[in-house]
Amino acid sequence: MGDLTGLVGLLAAPTLETLYMVFFSTLFATVLGFPLGIILVVTEKGGILENEYVYRVLDGVVNVLRSFPFIILMIVLFPLSRLVVGTTIGTTASIVPLAIAAAPFVARVVESALKEVDHGLVEAAVSMGSSPKEIIFKVLVPEALPSLVLGQTLTVINIIGYSAMAGAIGGGGLGDLAVRYGFHRFQTDVLIAAVIVIIVMVQMIQGAGNALARRVSH
C-alpha cells in the first residue's frame, strides 16, 4: 500500500474533475430536462394544455434517448462533443453526452413529480382564473418541490455513476483513475480509494437531498 499522502495526492485532481463533470452535466441536463418534463405534464391527456401530438412526439424522444446504453450514446455523440467543445476526450467533452443522457431522466423525474400534485389544487387554481403559466410556477412546481428535490438527488447520483463510465473512455475523473490504476496496473488500493470517494460523494448528496426535501415540505 502506497503512503497515504501519495494516495491523497493521486485522488485530489480526479475528484475535482468528477465534481466538475457532475456539476455541469447536472446543470445542463436540468436546463434541457426540466422544461421537457413540464411540457410532458401539461400536454398529456387531461393536462392544462392538453396536446396529444406534442406529447407523443416528446414522449417518444425521451423514451428513445433513455433506451440507449450510455456507452453507445457517448460514442454516437462524439461528433456533437467535438462540435461543442472541440474535442471528444477529457472532462469537458464528456459533459456533452452526460447532460444529454441525463436530460430525459430529468424530464421523467419532473413529469412524475408534477403528476403527483393533487388535481384538486390545479382545479382550484383554474377556478380562481389562473393562467397556465401561473398554474405551472405557482402551483405545480412549488407543490412538487419535495419530490423534485429527491428526484434531482437521484439524477446527480446517476450522473456520478455515468461519469465514472465516461471516465473509462477517456473522460477523466475518478472512473478514469480507477480504470488506469486498478485495472491496468493492478493497484488495488487506488481502485478501492477511488470507489470510497465515490461512495462518500453519493452518501453526502443523498443526505443533503433528503435534508433539503424535508425542509421544503410542509
Place this chain on the structure above:
Amino acid sequence: MIEIKNVVKTFNSGGKGLEALKGISLHIKPGEIFGIIGLSGAGKSTLLRTINRLGEPDSGEIRLGGTDVTKLAPVELRNLRKKVGMIFQHFNLLSSRTVSGNVAFALEVGKWPKRDIPRRVAEMLELVGLSDKADSYPSELSGGQKQRVGIARALANKPSVLLSDEATSALDPKTTQSILALLEDINRKMGITVVLVTHEMGVIRQICHRVAVLEAGRVVEQGRVRDIFMKPRSRTARELLSHLPRMSYDADKLPKEPGKPVVSFSFNGGTADQPIISRAIKTTGAEINILSGEIDNLPASKVGSLTVQLSGTQEEIAGALSYIRSQNVETEVIWNG
C-alpha cells in the same frame, strides 16, 4: 343573475356516452342562496362546474349577469372566474403556502398591486376568523379552519357569485354548522349569490332560500325550500328528507277512537308561531289533543307540522277545522271513524 338554459353534458367513459346533464334549466336570483341537491351521481357537481366552465357543457346557455359563459374566449373566461369564487369538499389548499400565502395566491392571480396584498389578506382572514393562523401551514389546521381559508381565498377577489361543492361534507356536524353560519353571514353582509351543492337536506334547510332537486341529470323539482320541505313531490326529495331526524305520526300508533278524527296540520311562514290552536279551542269549544309535532327553523320563515286528535261535538270539530283552514294552515284528515 345566473340563467341556465337547456344545459346538456355527456361524458365519454369507455366508449359509452353517459348523459350526466339532460337539459337543465335554472334561474338563480341575485343575492340568494340557491341549493342544488340530489343523490350521488345525479349530476350536481357536473352542473355546478359548468357555471365557471371547469367542465364544458355540450350545449345550452349559461348566463352570468348578462354574459354567456359558454361563449367566452380563454382570457375573458379567466377574468370571469376571478369574479366567481369556488369552495371545495376537500378544500384544495396549497400545502406549500401558509394560510396568508393561500389567500395571497388568489390576489396574485387577480393582479392586485403587490403592496395592497397584505392588507387584503389580513382583511379576509379577519372575515373568516383566522387572523391568528396567518402563518400556519394547511397541514397544521383542522378541517373547519381549512374550509375557512378556502372561503377567504374564494372571496378575496370580491366575486359576485360563490360556488360551493359539498363544502361541508368532510366536516363534523358542529363544524358544518359554523361554516354554514359563516356562509350565511357573508351572503347577508356582502349580498353575494351562493350556489351550493349538497346531498344533505339539513344543509338546505339551514341556509338555502330556494332549491333544485336533481335526479339522474334532470331537475325534478325546484322552488322555495319551505315548500319542498312541506310538500316534497319528487322521490329524491322525499328520500333525502327521510334522512333528516323528523318527528311524524306513526300510523300504527294513532289513537283510533270513533268520533275523534286525527288530523295533520302543516304550517308555513307566518303561521307557525301564532296561537292558532289555542284560538281554535277557545272559539269553537272543540278539544285538540296534540299527538306529535315539529317546527323547523328555515332562514326567513318557520314551517311546522302537527298531528292532533280532535274531540267534541260534530259542529265543534267542523268549526275548529274550518277556523284552522281559514288561517292558511293546510289540513289533512289522517283517520276518521
